[in-house]
Amino acid sequence: MSQGVQIVRDWRGLGPELKGAAVAVGAFDGVHRGHRAVIAQAAEAARTRGAPLGVVSFDPHPRRWFQPEAAPFRLMSADQMATALAPLGVKRLYLLPFDAEMAAMSDADFARRVLAEGLGVVHAAVGFDFTFGKGRSGSPEALKAYGRDLGFTVSVAERIDDASGLKLSSSAVREALAAGDMDRAAAILGRPFAIAGEVVHGDKRGRTIGVPTANVRMGNYMRPAYGVYATRTRLADGRLIDGVANLGVRPMFETPEPLLEVWLFDFDESLYGQVVETELVAFLRGELKFDGLDALKVQIDADAQAARAALSRQTPSASR
Incomplete structure (x- = not known):
């Protein structure tokens, strides 16, 4: 059930x-x-x-x-x-x-x-x-x-379309996700696109720069545009936590499979083995390759600021 x-x-x-x-x-x-x-x-x-x-x-x-x-x-x-x-x-x-x-x-x-x-x-x-x-x-x-x-x-x-002419179909959702157009995807779905999965161990590199991430494999999900997203993650206990995530293969470190790596804001608990669901609320930028960890940290801080701003403009979706 x-x-x-x-x-x-x-x-x-x-x-x-x-x-x-x-x-x-x-x-x-x-x-x-x-x-x-x-x-x-x-x-x-x-x-x-x-x-x-x-x-x-x-x-x-x-x-x-x-x-x-x-x-x-x-x-x-x-x-x-x-x-x-x-x-x-x-x-x-x-x-x-x-x-x-x-x-x-x-x-x-x-x-x-x-x-x-x-x-x-x-x-x-x-x-x-x-x-x-x-x-x-x-x-x-x-x-x-x-x-x-x-x-x-x-x-x-019969076929129905949005009053604005938006096509309401799964293929249209996929097209929007591939383009990183999360507003259009959410308009068709009636809620933000979300990826659910078990939190797995990563390479722990984020912890070395003060950005611990919850990592989820993409599995059978459609791959949206690779890059950085403003996110909301629903934990197993129902809490909804704002964050910022990288989705992709990280050109700087070349992960063997695409991962969703979410930094949960103001959160410091272990989630390993738990199933979480992360909404991709807004696409912030594409993947980039950096010269070193210092440059990466500067960009992550800028991404976090952009994510907080984007999330402040979006009302959270209804709880499960």
Whole structure:
């Protein structure tokens, strides 16, 4: 369970207590404002049918299955997804394994075996561009036809864009992150982009210049623009701590993998082994290479000042 959302990791062999939901079906990576329109339709069906509200997504993301060598692209972890879904009234997150069996299913088989028989859904809400089944052969209209035969209703959410014309899609979030445009990413997501992970041991070099950092590996997350960010980090106990972070490979020291290294302001506690979530609130500058530690320290102090100024202009996001 995460924030009241039950995560169900298969569609096979479920008992009756896990069936019968009105669900939104899709990847929902990021649970952005466009996704919420689909989930709202499922919520309305859940209310009128007296059914629990569920979301059907996939792990791994289908793109990862078909393009295993693709660069990391995820916008959130499973736990972050569950946390984002909880305020929307979602009770169950069906995080279905996207495996060889799923990849080989026809659209008709997916509708029958997974949605009707496996999950026993009473309603399925999908987006206007939803495709499903081998070769992406299924469309929203096809799902409506299958639903009529199999005993569940279907609704289709039309494309919505921000009043300013901002495209509300996961690809648009990724484009904004790649450009370091954190305001645009947050406008689409409805909250700042955040990286969650376990704090791991680094090379301890920051401590030698009075800047101890909490280091988190990037894992499967999309790599935003490398550089320095104003951040807010939510600790395991719920505290939200302002800070400044370097995200990247540090050209001066050439780390073997990209790291998120966060200096938490006015904080002196050990976080090793704890899972923290860091919001990238504002992009301050790109990565630089310095002549030595003294020059680096001068720049870090300037970055900290810039981060504090940027954070003073941004209201913290709601607590979990």
